[in-house]
Amino acid sequence: PMFDYTIKPQILSKKVILVTGAGAGIGRQAALTYAELGATVILLGKTVAKLESVYDEIVAKGYAEPAIVPLDLKGATKQNYTDMASTIASQFGKLDGALLNASMLGELTPFHQIHQQIWQDVMQVNVNAQFLLAQALLPVMLKADNASLVFTSSGVGNKGKAYWGPYSVSKFATEGMMQVIADEYDNSPLRANAINPGATNTTMRASAYPAEDKTTLATPEEIMPLYVYLMSDDSKEVNGQRINAQ
Numbered sequence: 001p002m003f004d005y006t007i008k009p010q011i012l013s014k015k016v017i018l019v020t021g022a023g024a025g026i027g028r029q030a031a032l033t034y035a036e037l038g039a040t041v042i043l044l045g046k047t048v049a050k051l052e053s054v055y056d057e058i059v060a061k062g063y064a065e066p067a068i069v070p071l072d073l074k075g076a077t078k079q080n081y082t083d084m085a086s087t088i089a090s091q092f093g094k095l096d097g098a099l100l101n102a103s104m105l106g107e108l109t110p111f112h113q114i115h116q117q118i119w120q121d122v123m124q125v126n127v128n129a130q131f132l133l134a135q136a137l138l139p140v141m142l143k144a145d146n147a148s149l150v151f152t153s154s155g156v157g158n159k160g161k162a163y164w165g166p167y168s169v170s171k172f173a174t175e176g177m178m179q180v181i182a183d184e185y186d187n188s189p190l191r192a193n194a195i196n197p198g199a200t201n202t203t204m205r206a207s208a209y210p211a212e213d214k215t216t217l218a219t220p221e222e223i224m225p226l227y228v229y230l231m232s233d234d235s236k237e238v239n240g241q242r243i244n245a246q
């Protein structure tokens, strides 16, 4: 069963929402869903062709024209993020929502065999980039009437699991960052929460569990109720929570 929320048409109209990792998997679906519900979406991701395909699909359906931000979170600098935030501020005046969804799995391996480079890459993309993104976006998010910052955790984000080394540790850090921000902005119009998507049929899931029967998995579309709820004003009072999409 999915998170219990009935999606209402146009619930996100007039909202500007950034989605990271918008070219594939859950992020792609979230961008399409937010656009369908009336939001103007900003598509951030690594592979430009994938972002363009999401852009084309949104425009073809007649939804609000999205913006594209090609950025590799592995190499991006603080300057890249602050530039992006000022572009959002000048183009839209505010940012109502940010779904920090992009992440990398690294490799599943016994702890004593973790490669230092992979550890660092996972921390860079899953932790350091989220920090820089959140820090750069906070000022433009505070220009919205109320704003929702949504982090993406995992089942291994609050309980460690053998062989999930850097990824699991990075998701603990993600939840920690969410809690720190949520506490700091508790009496403000900005809220921060984290989604645990649960097993979902994407490329990342397939690389973690290559042999499993994919028909047993939720599709990205099926887990959208929580993704919409947290971006809508219906969750205005929700702050500092880790919530399961399934």
Ligand code: NDP
Pocket (backbone or CB within 6 Å): 020, 021, 022, 023, 024, 025, 026, 027, 044, 045, 046, 047, 048, 050, 071, 072, 073, 074, 100, 101, 102, 103, 104, 125, 152, 153, 154, 155, 196, 197, 198, 199, 200, 201, 202, 203, 204, 205
């Ligand atoms: P996918 O691998 O299918 O998609 C990840 C997206 O993130 C891609 O669009 C990818 O872009 C982008 N991305 C990855 N690395 C970078 C980077 N360095 N810079 C910019 N963009 C990047 O993953 P999912 O959709 O499955 O996962 C989405 C989120 O959900 C992740 O945070 C994941 O940890 C989490 N999650 C997923 C679960 C699942 O079962 N699927 C379960 C628990 C958590 P590109 O395609 O261009 O590489």
